[in-house]
Amino acid sequence: MELVLNETELVIIRHVAQAAETIGVEAFVVGGFVRDKLIGRNCVDIDIVCLGDAIQLAETVGMGLKPKPKVSWFKTFGTAHLYTHGYDVEFVGARKESYQQDSRNPLVEPGTLQDDQDRRDFTINALAFSVKDAKSVLPLSQIIDPFKGTEDLINGIIRTPLQPGRTFSDDPLRMMRAIRFAAQLNFTIEAETLIGIAETAERIGIITQERITEEFNKIMMATKPSVGLDLLYKCGLLKLIFPQLVDLAGATYIDGKGHKDNFYHTLQVLDNICLHTQNLWLRWAALLHDIAKPATKRFEMGVGWTFHGHEIVGERMVPKIFSKFKLPLHEELRYVRKLVELHLRPISLTKENITDSAIRRLLFDAGEELDDLMMLCDADITSKNESKVRRYRANFELVRQRLKDVEEKDKVRNWQPPITGELIMETFKLQPCREVGIIKTAIREAILDGLIANNYDAAYGLMIAEGEKLGLKRL
Numbered sequence: 001m002e003l004v005l006n007e008t009e010l011v012i013i014r015h016v017a018q019a020a021e022t023i024g025v026e027a028f029v030v031g032g033f034v035r036d037k038l039i040g041r042n043c044v045d046i047d048i049v050c051l052g053d054a055i056q057l058a059e060t061v062g063m064g065l066k067p068k069p070k071v072s073w074f075k076t077f078g079t080a081h082l083y084t085h086g087y088d089v090e091f092v093g094a095r096k097e098s099y100q101q102d103s104r105n106p107l108v109e110p111g112t113l114q115d116d117q118d119r120r121d122f123t124i125n126a127l128a129f130s131v132k133d134a135k136s137v138l139p140l141s142q143i144i145d146p147f148k149g150t151e152d153l154i155n156g157i158i159r160t161p162l163q164p165g166r167t168f169s170d171d172p173l174r175m176m177r178a179i180r181f182a183a184q185l186n187f188t189i190e191a192e193t194l195i196g197i198a199e200t201a202e203r204i205g206i207i208t209q210e211r212i213t214e215e216f217n218k219i220m221m222a223t224k225p226s227v228g229l230d231l232l233y234k235c236g237l238l239k240l241i242f243p244q245l246v247d248l249a250g251a252t253y254i255d256g257k258g259h260k261d262n263f264y265h266t267l268q269v270l271d272n273i274c275l276h277t278q279n280l281w282l283r284w285a286a287l288l289h290d291i292a293k294p295a296t297k298r299f300e301m302g303v304g305w306t307f308h309g310h311e312i313v314g315e316r317m318v319p320k321i322f323s324k325f326k327l328p329l330h331e332e333l334r335y336v337r338k339l340v341e342l343h344l345r346p347i348s349l350t351k352e353n354i355t356d357s358a359i360r361r362l363l364f365d366a367g368e369e370l371d372d373l374m375m376l377c378d379a380d381i382t383s384k385n386e387s388k389v390r391r392y393r394a395n396f397e398l399v400r401q402r403l404k405d406v407e408e409k410d411k412v413r414n415w416q417p418p419i420t421g422e423l424i425m426e427t428f429k430l431q432p433c434r435e436v437g438i439i440k441t442a443i444r445e446a447i448l449d450g451l452i453a454n455n456y457d458a459a460y461g462l463m464i465a466e467g468e469k470l471g472l473k474r475l
Helices: 007-023 032-038 054-064 113-118 149-155 164-170 173-185 191-206 209-220 226-234 237-241 262-274 280-288 310-325 331-342 356-379 386-410 421-428 434-448 456-469
Strands: 002-004 027-030 045-050 071-074 079-084 087-093 095-098 107-110 128-130 137-139 298-300 304-306
Touching: 002 032, 007 027, 007 045, 007 054, 007 087, 027 032, 027 113, 032 045, 032 149, 045 054, 054 071, 054 079, 054 087, 095 113, 164 173, 164 191, 173 191, 173 209, 173 226, 173 237, 191 237, 209 226, 209 280, 209 310, 226 237, 226 262, 262 280, 262 356, 280 310, 280 331, 280 356, 310 331, 331 356, 356 386, 356 434, 421 434, 421 456, 434 456
Parallel strands: 045 087
Antiparallel strands: 002 137, 027 045, 027 128, 071 079, 079 087, 095 107, 298 304
């Protein structure tokens, strides 16, 4: 294992080295950049720790770079930032920290590089090298590694540098970060560290929802989010931050009849969809598609377990969950609600003798989200019975073909009515009123039911007929 810098990174870090020498301070590259470069992972965030004035160092670096970047500094915290050639470079003075029980905001005082490494969350993030040593390839011998973090990198281990209880109690967000790194890097959390998370889980209550959501969304964007979500569940954090998801866990048996564990089914659906999309909100739709099953679970004699209407109840639960997580409450919320509400519709179309009208209505209701909806439904096929999966997928392909055929014929996806409300009002000399809505609805339903063609002439004729039924007179 060795650390390889590209040409741009080498130029930036050498500028830092020259500036540090000019003002007479020592400076080191630390943390995630060192970790990611050692494992060959792209990183555009470079953290610089200096034994001295970080703001002065940043300004000196900025003066030497071309084009000259803007240097932002934060005097209260003694930190500075600049952006150059596609990289965010952060500067901070080496420090040691102490925490109070009711806050994750530390009391800070100047420290040594060792003090700065002691305060890091995990051994793999406590790695450093001197900017004076920067070259295209740095061997492990030039990595400053007081906690054997390079060994943990090689072995795929997440471990705290100090005693886990202290590390997590000082800053409980580190518990979420440990699980996020495990999910992103496909690493294992060391046993004592995982126990520390479980024992300290309640401390997550002092962390703001925004910070929790940021880490949760990073877990959601991992290649295999189930790794992180399962760890959150097993260590007790998920019950504290997302109890509705935990309610999905487990199966109940009556008269020997049980249902599948909807928590692990949901994780599988999420992993399935992540193979095909980087859309965070489509991933959220997968996470929430069965969220109302606990609320709608019933046992019916002779039938077994049912979850009637869980898609409708689930759609109504989404706004409260989005609000709690402080997620966007506009277009993204509308999108997730729509997919949760519709996620059973394509499956129902696999039955025999499905009419074109049912196909048209799905095309109309799904609109621009049809492809995403079909992706979600496909991901929802999770049976362990391979022959059943093959049969479901074959039926699903037939639905796809029916959707394609009906859309080519009737053009109702992203449908715009051939007759506008303005034309109805002009024709019958009306102001906006209930009758306009009645006529528009009649035209829409007739087109979706296949009673009239989806064109102006047919719609105009029906408009006149519906107007006459309502006793309206044409101009």
